Amino acid sequence: xxxxxxxxxxxAQRKISSGELAEKVDISQANLSILKxxxxxxxxxxxxxxxxxxxxxxxxDILEYKADSED
Amino acid sequence: MWNEKKSVTLSKMCTAVLLxxxxxxxxxxxxxxxxxxxxxxxxxxxxRYSYFLITVYTGGFLLALLLVxxxxxxxxxxxxxxxxxxxxxxxRKISFCCFGGAIISGISTIYYFPWLFIAIAAIFVxxxxxxxxxxxxxxxxxxxxxxxxx
Numbered sequence: 001x002x003x004x005x006x007x008x009x010x011x012a013q014r015k016i017s018s019g020e021l022a023e024k025v026d027i028s029q030a031n032l033s034i035l036k037x038x039x040x041x042x043x044x045x046x047x048x049x050x051x052x053x054x055x056x057x058x059x060x061d062i063l064e065y066k067a068d069s070e071d
Numbered sequence: 072m073w074n075e076k077k078s079v080t081l082s083k084m085c086t087a088v089l090l091x092x093x094x095x096x097x098x099x100x101x102x103x104x105x106x107x108x109x110x111x112x113x114x115x116x117x118x119r120y121s122y123f124l125i126t127v128y129t130g131g132f133l134l135a136l137l138l139v140x141x142x143x144x145x146x147x148x149x150x151x152x153x154x155x156x157x158x159x160x161x162x163r164k165i166s167f168c169c170f171g172g173a174i175i176s177g178i179s180t181i182y183y184f185p186w187l188f189i190a191i192a193a194i195f196v197x198x199x200x201x202x203x204x205x206x207x208x209x210x211x212x213x214x215x216x217x218x219x220x221x
Contacts, residue, residue, distance in 0.1 A: 031221045041219040 004064040007036045010055050024054040076149070083145045090138040097131045100124065119182050126179040126186065130172050137168035154211045162204035169197030 011021060022032045027047065034040050048059055055062070096103065104123045144161045147153070176190035 027221060034219060035221045039219060040221050041216045043221050047221050 001038060002065055002068055004066055005035055005038050005040070005062060006064055007032075007051070007062055010057055010061050011036075014055050014057075016055070021051075021054055025050040079145055079149045083142060083149065086138055086142045086145060090135060090142070093131060093135055093138065097128065097135075100127050100131070122179070122182045126175060130175050133168045133171045133175070137165055137172075140164045140168065154207070154214045156211070159204050159208045159211065162200055162207060166197045166200040166204060169193050169200060173197060 011018070018029055018032055018036070022029045025032070025047065027050075035043065043063075048062070051062060052059060101124060104127060105120060108120060108123065140161045144158055144165070147155070147158055147161075152158070170193070173190045173193035176186045176193060179186035180190065
């Protein structure tokens with residue numbers, strides 16, 4: 001998938017655990033795991049906003065675009 | 072108070088009863104077909120008894136298979152497993168049973184023309200079931216996308 005989620009990188013930089021972040025963002029740990037592992041099909045703006053607020057970062061820090069090699 | 076769960080249970084019961092009735096009919100088919108032929112084909116050339124039996128047994132087998140698949144589908148629904156690949160697979164198999172029945176009926180028009188009406192009806196039912204299968208497959212795709220939207 002061209003959109004890469006670098007959530008684990010930012011979480012490591014901010015030294016915050018999955019449980020803590022899930023609680024702050026008000027999503028389940030299962031959903032956070034889906035997001036971290038790149039299995040999510042879409043992210044709501046409200047979730048992105050909550051993540052940026054909790055991690056004190058920009059959307060671009062969490063999401064990265066990398067074109068597929070076939071393009 | 073009537074509810075969806077009771078509705079599914081009723082559908083399952085009707086399917087089971089129909090399957091049992093079909094099994095009974097197939098056992099007594101030789102006598103029944105002979106009796107039916109005596110007044111429906113009165114005056115027409117004989118010798119089609121074995122053809123009727125072949126049509127009834129091959130069509131009956133497909134119909135029994137269809138009823139089993141239908142029962143399994145209803146069973147999945149009653150267990151809460153609705154939007155799943157198993158159900159699209161079952162609907163696909165049901166449509167194939169309908170088309171198979173249509174082919175058998177279509178071929179049977181060689182010796183008895185009114186089988187054509189059964190063939191046409193079976194094609195329409197098979198087509199409707201196929202559309203339902205496509206609908207369910209699309210619903211599964213949308214549901215999965217919704218579930219993976221965080």
